[in-house]
Amino acid sequence: MSDYDVIVVGGGPAGSTTARRCAQKGMQTLLMDKARFPRDKPCAGGIRNIVRELLDFPIDEVVHRRVYGQRFYSPSGLKVECIRPQISGDLVMREEFDHLLFRKAGEAGAELWDGTRAVGVAQDSDKVTVALDDGRTVTADFVVGADGINSTVARSLGFYEGWKRDTAAVAIEVEVEVGADAVTRICGVPFDREGVSIDIFFGPVPYGYVWCFPKRSVLSLGAGCRQDRAQNIRQHFNKWLESFVEEHDIEPEIVSDSAARLPYSGAAERTVVGRALLVGDAAGFVNPFSGEGIPMAIESGIIAADVLNRAVREKDPKLLREYEGRWKKRFMDDLKVGKSIAKLVFKSEKNMETVLRLAYEDEYIRDIMYKMIAELDTYERLKRQLVRRILTRHARAGLSLYT
Ligand SMILES: Cc1cc2nc3c(=O)[nH]c(=O)nc-3n(C[C@H](O)[C@H](O)[C@H](O)COP(=O)(O)OP(=O)(O)OC[C@H]3O[C@@H](n4cnc5c(N)ncnc54)[C@H](O)[C@@H]3O)c2cc1C
Incomplete structure (x- = not known):
C-alpha cells in the first residue's frame, strides 16, 4: 500500500491546482514545496481573464489592478495602443496569488508540506517513491511534476535532461515602489481610475522585450529574452530603466530584484512516463512569444487531476496517456503560433x-x-x-x- 494516491511536487499555480482538484475528487493527495509559503517568485504577475474562469474560487483579495489592454513601443518609440474599455485581465503579486492557491489546495483536503524538497523520484511497477531532503521517503500510486523549469521529477524519471540555452529564456524582474498615484499617472487608462494598461517595449533587449506591469503602488519592470542571446541583458535593462526613470520623473525604491529561467520552446516531448506526469513550467507550457505560463499551468493541473482520477480509481497507469491528447487539444496550437510569432518578431x-x-x-x-x-x-x-x-x-x- 502506498502512503498516498497522488504526490504533487511543487506548489506553484500548476501544483496547487492539481492538488486541489485531486483532493476534491476524493484522492489522498500530498502537495509538497521546497519553499515555505508565502514564498515569492520572479514574475510580472499578469493573468488573463481565463484564469478567473478556470479557478473555482474568487481571487479579488489578491488582485492589485485590473487591466484594460496593452501599449507597445517600437524600437524607434512608436506607441501602439491596444486598449478598450473592457477588462482583459488582472495584476497580482505572486507571493499573494500563489499563497492563495496553495491554501485552497489545503482547504480542499490536500495535505500540505511546505519547506520540503524532493531530491529524487523513482518508480516501479506498483508505486512511485519520492526521496526528501531530510532523508525520508514517501510513496504514492502516482506522482505529478509541478516543480518548474528545473523539475527534479522530470530529470529523475528521464522525461528530459533539462532545458538548453536555445530552448529557455532568461528574465530579470525588478519591483520598484513608486506610490499609487505615480502608478496611475504612468499606466492609467481613461475609463477607470484604478485601471491600467500593461506596457511592452521592443528594442531595448535582443530576442525579447522589456515590460512594465503595474501593481497597486509598485511597478514590476523587467526584461526577458532567449537564454543564448542574454549575455548583456542586465546592462541593456539598466540602460532602459535609467531612461524610464528620467522620462516619468520618479524616485523608485527597489523592493526586489531577481532573475529566473523559463521554458521557451514549447512543450516537452514527453509529459507522461509510467506513473508520472508533468504540468505547468515542468512540462514547458509557456507561450514563447509572451512568456506567459500561469493560465496553462492552471489548466494543465485541472486536466491532470481529471485523468488521475480515473487512473487512481481503476489502478491503471496506462490511463495517464489520455493526458497528452487532452493538453495538446487545448494548448498545442497556441504554443506553435506563439513560437512562430516569436521567431519572426x-x-x-x-x-x-x-x-x-x-x-x-x-x-x-x-x-x-x-x-x-x-x-x-x-x-x-x-x-x-x-x-x-x-x-x-x-x-x-x-x-x-x-x-
Ligand atoms: C520574470 C518572469 C515573469 C513572468 N511573468 C508572467 C506573467 O506576467 N504572466 C504569466 O502568465 N506568466 C508569467 N511568467 C511565467 C510564470 O511565472 C510560470 O509559467 C508559472 O509560474 C508556472 O507555474 P508552475 O506552477 O508550473 O511553476 P512555478 O510557479 O515555478 O512553481 C514551481 C514550484 O515548485 C517548487 N519546487 C521546485 N523544485 C522543487 C523540489 N525539488 N521539491 C519541492 N518543490 C520544488 C518551487 O519552490 C515552486 O514553488 C513569468 C516568468 C518569469 C520568470
Missing part, C-alpha cells in the same frame, strides 16, 4: 519596428492584436487573419520580415 530590431509600424498605421491589425490580448478568438485564427491582412495590404513590408 524577435529575429531583429528591424522586424520589431516593421511589425509595430504596421500596427501603428493599420487599425485592423491593432484590432487583431487586441483580440489576441483579450483572447477574443483563438491564436491560430487570429494569426491567419493577420497574415492575410499583411499579404493583401502590406505585402512589401510583410516580405521584408523574412529577409
Whole structure:
C-alpha cells in the first residue's frame, strides 16, 4: 500500500491546482514545496481573464489592478495602443496569488508540506517513491511534476535532461515602489481610475522585450529574452530603466530584484512516463512569444487531476496517456503560433519596428492584436487573419520580415 494516491511536487499555480482538484475528487493527495509559503517568485504577475474562469474560487483579495489592454513601443518609440474599455485581465503579486492557491489546495483536503524538497523520484511497477531532503521517503500510486523549469521529477524519471540555452529564456524582474498615484499617472487608462494598461517595449533587449506591469503602488519592470542571446541583458535593462526613470520623473525604491529561467520552446516531448506526469513550467507550457505560463499551468493541473482520477480509481497507469491528447487539444496550437510569432518578431530590431509600424498605421491589425490580448478568438485564427491582412495590404513590408 502506498502512503498516498497522488504526490504533487511543487506548489506553484500548476501544483496547487492539481492538488486541489485531486483532493476534491476524493484522492489522498500530498502537495509538497521546497519553499515555505508565502514564498515569492520572479514574475510580472499578469493573468488573463481565463484564469478567473478556470479557478473555482474568487481571487479579488489578491488582485492589485485590473487591466484594460496593452501599449507597445517600437524600437524607434512608436506607441501602439491596444486598449478598450473592457477588462482583459488582472495584476497580482505572486507571493499573494500563489499563497492563495496553495491554501485552497489545503482547504480542499490536500495535505500540505511546505519547506520540503524532493531530491529524487523513482518508480516501479506498483508505486512511485519520492526521496526528501531530510532523508525520508514517501510513496504514492502516482506522482505529478509541478516543480518548474528545473523539475527534479522530470530529470529523475528521464522525461528530459533539462532545458538548453536555445530552448529557455532568461528574465530579470525588478519591483520598484513608486506610490499609487505615480502608478496611475504612468499606466492609467481613461475609463477607470484604478485601471491600467500593461506596457511592452521592443528594442531595448535582443530576442525579447522589456515590460512594465503595474501593481497597486509598485511597478514590476523587467526584461526577458532567449537564454543564448542574454549575455548583456542586465546592462541593456539598466540602460532602459535609467531612461524610464528620467522620462516619468520618479524616485523608485527597489523592493526586489531577481532573475529566473523559463521554458521557451514549447512543450516537452514527453509529459507522461509510467506513473508520472508533468504540468505547468515542468512540462514547458509557456507561450514563447509572451512568456506567459500561469493560465496553462492552471489548466494543465485541472486536466491532470481529471485523468488521475480515473487512473487512481481503476489502478491503471496506462490511463495517464489520455493526458497528452487532452493538453495538446487545448494548448498545442497556441504554443506553435506563439513560437512562430516569436521567431519572426524577435529575429531583429528591424522586424520589431516593421511589425509595430504596421500596427501603428493599420487599425485592423491593432484590432487583431487586441483580440489576441483579450483572447477574443483563438491564436491560430487570429494569426491567419493577420497574415492575410499583411499579404493583401502590406505585402512589401510583410516580405521584408523574412529577409
Ligand atoms: C520574470 C518572469 C515573469 C513572468 N511573468 C508572467 C506573467 O506576467 N504572466 C504569466 O502568465 N506568466 C508569467 N511568467 C511565467 C510564470 O511565472 C510560470 O509559467 C508559472 O509560474 C508556472 O507555474 P508552475 O506552477 O508550473 O511553476 P512555478 O510557479 O515555478 O512553481 C514551481 C514550484 O515548485 C517548487 N519546487 C521546485 N523544485 C522543487 C523540489 N525539488 N521539491 C519541492 N518543490 C520544488 C518551487 O519552490 C515552486 O514553488 C513569468 C516568468 C518569469 C520568470
